[in-house]
Amino acid sequence: MEISIRESCIRCGHCVKVCPSQIFEQEKAGAPVTLCKPENCIGCGHCVAVCPTGSVAHGMFPPERVHAADYAALPTSEQVELLLAVRRSNRALRKTPVPQEMLDRIVAAADRAPTASNARQLGYTLVTDPAMLRGITEYTLGVFGKLEKRLLNPLVRPWLSRIVPGVYRYVPVFKRLRREYAEGRDRVLRGATAVLFIHAPKANRFGSEDANLAYQNASLMAEALGVSQIYMGFVLTALRQDKTERLPEMLGLEGRRICAVMALGMPQFRYPNYIDREPAEVTLL
Template sequence: MSLVTIDHNTCLRDGMCGEVCPQGLFEPDGEGFPAFRAGADQHCITCGHCVAVCPQGAVSHEALPMEDAHLIDHTLAVPIPALNQLLRSRRSVREFREEPVPQAMVREIIDTARWAPSAVNRQPVHWLVIQTPAEVRGLAGLVIDYLRRSTSLEPRYARYIELWEQGRDPILRNAPHLAVIHAPDEWIWSSVDSTIALTQFELAAVAQGIGTCWAGFLMRAANGHLPLREALGIPADHSVFGALMYGFPRYSYHRVPPRLEARIEWR
């Protein structure tokens, strides 16, 4: 049986499923109905375009059950001004309340982020969520250890070490939580796919009132400092491709400061 079948009773023979298939796996049969090409099963990337585009629900994909392919409610379209404000007003939050973010809320955000695009729908991302502030603090300490070993190469790190010794946290900013993304080294697009997924996580978090900040120092140290890597529990064949500290912001922001004009070359 073919991976994809077409219900001839409901199909309108409009050819849309074939046109949107990124692998070009459909061809019309003798009656004009779309048909999955012979041998196409091994080339399908299970992106779901064919299922998503059919207004009649005539496309059935064995790996994508129709009952799990929820209808889009077009009345929920986000107003452009609201979307623009969300994107422009997002800020890197470094001061957090002690109140923990409920796990259910984070699970919902990750559930949204898993729809982020990935190359050929590989979906290589693995999530590590550190929920305990004490563990986040311990990870920050391991990053400081990494910086101590690197001051001969990067003298500017001395300032961060000094702040840490004064009882401050310039690494993870006393954040209550941390989200880390890792993915297989063998996949050439792991870095890009991870960045897109973590960006989608960040925007979904901000939309729910959660503050985030990219944990650059931890990202740099995670793949070069064995004690930190072991503390994170990253598989030997994976690398860390992103990390976000997050929590409820201590302060609210009320204005959108200007940015540099976009550098555009029109062709």
């Protein structure tokens, strides 16, 4: 890793304070900043982003990738709160595809999310092909059909209903999903014209945590762009129940674990109101 400190360094020590790998050292305030084991760098870019004089030369972050932060251009806290308040899973979608530029910005927003140890091992697979979208729904319904048969097995039902209370309330849901799909209504993808899969290597211990941080970024960007986003809990449930790897293989994701799934579409309308929820219960210790 090529890292050096230019002569323009003013010895403020900011890089020393923010580096998670502690590769910058400073004996005391105002002393020269030196490097210690730069090979331990995880490539987070904190040092480059925090330096007020551009004095950290980092091979991963050449000048064209470094930009001045205009904090005056940031949304106000009230605007952020409003974005959070109006964000909803709008399932009333138009058939009009989401413009590719918007999809690109949503994925880019997801990819800006932090990852554990800056591993950045998340991958993004965007499905827009109508045949593949139907395949995702049919895969999900197929898994649910098999699960329903297992649940209704008279040898299984007595003990499973005690071990997993409430599991049988999903049986009529599975039936309804299949019936409505046969009638031309997809209640899994809800008519979404794009589905974003966020995945990580199976060996990544923090894949799910990283993916859900990325999902939140993508969700808020979609809301800001006027794109509806729906968390695909049905698809994730099917993935967890199915041991055949059929969906990952269909998507070319062998050896990876799908951690989050987002359906995207252009809304027929936007919600004119937002509601206040009950305040969160906070325990102060």
